[in-house]
Amino acid sequence: MNEQCKTLQIATREKLRKFDTLRGKELQAGEFWDLVVVTAIDESQRDAYEIQIKDKVARKELPLGIDYKVFADPLGAKIGNGGSTLYSLKRLxxxxxxxxxxxxxxxIHAGGFSQRLPNASALGKIFTALPLGEPLYQMLELKLAMYVDFPSQMKPGILVTCADDIELYSIAEDNRIQFDKPGFTALAHPSPVSIGTTHGVFVLDPHEKSGMEEIEYISCVQFLHKPSIAKMRDSGAVCEKHGGCFSLTDDEFVYTDSTYYVDYATAIILLGLLKKIGPLECEIDAYGDFLQALGPKATIAYTNNTENVSKQEASLVEMRQKIFNYLRETPLNVILLNNSKFYHLGTTTEYLFHLTEDPVLRQELGLLSSAFSLYLNEVPESLRVSCVMQSIVDPSCLVSQQSVLEYCSLEAGVTVGRGSILSGCRVSQGLSVPDEVFMHSLCVNHQDQSRFVTVSFGIDDNLKQSVQGPANMGGLKFLGVSLAKCLAQWGLSDEVLRFSGDVSHCSLWNACLFPVCSDLQSSFSVSLEMLQAVVSGSRLTLPTDMKLISMHEALQCKNLKEMLRLRKELHYDILQKRSIN
Structure with a gap:
């Protein structure tokens, strides 16, 4: 373990320890956040989040005596995390x-359907499980733990962050991260120049650069959003290492974004912005569209750059120009955390890597291979490279390397292939799960009854890729195989395949491929047979009367209470069997 990893490990363990002392404790004003606000994409997601937070409070997994609020985006166009920020301020x-x-x-911005990490789609990415703590940590607890020292050093205002990233940092014991300046104050992390092309990058005031201490407070003259390397160089964003940067071995680096704070006066300015621009009709980014308007070198030129926008609405440029004109001259301060790391867990690939293969994060955060589970594995903890969370796994099972299980129950003789994700599954005796597949079981309401569906994909399948209409479905790949060929292997004709929702944009997300079954185990078994047929190239005949739905439909009719009940039941079973053993 290198020196940086060791210092981050010590600092992180102290934050976790401090947060654990607050869980289930009735707190007084000033001891923690006064308000914890989570955003949701719609009312259904809001309901799901509120139920889970209420359950956490009842089980004393969160600090007590503070307000937890969940705000859903208004009906209509998608508004992005910037729009969610403005509407949350209005609600507050x-x-x-x-x-x-x-x-x-x-x-905490947690809206969205998590199409790149679908096991977080039904219950929310802020409730993604982590192999840490008892009771098991989820991203909500980790976020609150990592920022546990912030409220006491903060003037009234709002800290804006996202649900799928982790920031680790270390500073001297006698130092504190203080949020006490007017305007925006952003955390900044030293990163390789190549990483800057996919993040926000700060251009620091050249007159304020100093000796690269663990923590420094500096003004920012410009914020760049996913810039090219040439743009970073031309803007003066690229820094040269000269002895004090703890986080990197690179000679050159940039400072990238993660979380930022706005003081109360600036929050009121943002609230006035919403009143000025009226109902939002396009997506606004809380980072790119707000922060690019700040700093003395900010120019209006960025408002016309829509290269990094997933959906280009006609009103976006005009909206950005209004934001720029409204926020210009607002101060942008940065806190340089020179001994820090930023991790993103927003995709299946990142999720698998960080929970199984990444030895650095494992040491820094104290991640386990088996957390709150019944899983007998003779391999020493230091050598294990799979991850099992809140699951019951028969001793005769084999969970291969780089695979993750959460909220599962595996009967005798089950094998799970390498690099796969299983979530919420009940797996019958002797079944074999292929390499690099994703399987997630959900409870759904179907014809006024509780039923079950197991969605399955290849780890590398692109669920967001769409084609124009069902006639072009051959352009979609399931496990790397043409969807048309998959249908043939399942004994289904092209005409049988249905797409839910907007059929002008057909994707794996809204393709009705997954059988609705009467129980969890059958649901898993049938979906597994379909996967195995594609992998082996064999033919499978599905019953002609079998109802097939999409991931999109499953989320629309999910039975949230039953899914949470099953998790509670699994939790109880683990406790009971532990006490017996």
Whole structure:
């Protein structure tokens, strides 16, 4: 373990220890956040989040005596995390009024359907399980733990962060990260120049650069959003290492973004922005569209750059120009955390790598191979490279390297291939799961009854890729195989395949491929047979009367209470069997 990893490990363990002392404790004002706000994409997701937070509070897994709020985006166009920020401020202002000026608020953006990490789609990526702690940590607890020191060093205002990233940092014991300046104050992490092309990058005031201490407070003259390397160089964003940067071995680096704070006065300015621009009709990015307007070198030129926008609405450029004109001259301060790391867990590939293969994060965060599970594995903890969370796995099972299990139950003789993800599954005796597949079982309401569906994909399948209409479905790949060929292997004609929702945009996300079954085990077994047929090139005949639905439909009719009940039942079973053993 190198020196940086060791210092991050010590600092992280202390934050986890401190947060654990607050879980289930009735807190007084000033001891923690006054408000924890989570955003959701719609009312259904809001309901799911509220139920889970309420359950966590009842089980004393979170600090008590503070307000937890979930705000759904308004009906209509997608508004992005920037729009969610503005509407959350509006809701907070309507609930608390002037009292909001005394509060320290954390705002966690957790909206979206998590198409790149589908096991987080039904219950939310802020509730993604992590192999850490008892009771098992989820991303919500980890976020609150990593920022546990912030509220006491913060003037009233709002900390804006996202649900699928982790920031680790170390500073001297006698130092603190202080959020006390007007305007925006962003955390900045030293990163390789290549990483800057996919993140936000800060251009620091050249007159304020200093000796590269663990923590430094500097003004930012410009913020670049996913810039080219040439742009970073031309703008003066590229820094040269000269002895003090703890995080990198590179001679050149840039400072990239993660989380930022706005003081209360600036929050009121943002609230005024929403009133000025009216109902949002396009996606606004809380980073690219707000921060690019800040700093003395900010120019309006960025408002016309839509290269990094997933959906280009006609009103976006005009909206950006309004934001720029409204926020210009607002200060942008940065806190350089020179001994820090930024991790993203937003895709299946990142999820698998960080939970199984990445030895550095494993040491820094103290991740386990088996967390709150019944899983007998003779391999020493230091050598294990799979991850099992809140699951019951028969001793005769084999879970291969780089695979993740969460909330599962595996009967005798089951094998799980390398690099696969199983979530919420009940797996019958002797079944064999292929390499590099994703399988996730959900409870759904179907014809006024609780039924089950197991969605399955290849780890590398692109669920967002779409084609124009069902006639072009041959352009979609399932496990690397043409979807048309998969249908033939399942004994289905092209005409049988149905797409849910907007059929002008057909994708694996809305392709009705997954059988609806009466119980969890049958659901898993049938979906597994379909996967195996594609992998082996063999033919499978599905019953002609079998109902098939898409991941999109499964989320629309998910039975949230039953899914959570099954998790509680599994939790109880683990405790019971532990006590017997």
């Amino acid at each position: 202002d309507s609930i608390y009024g002037m009292a909001l000026g005394r509060f320290r608020v954390i705002l």
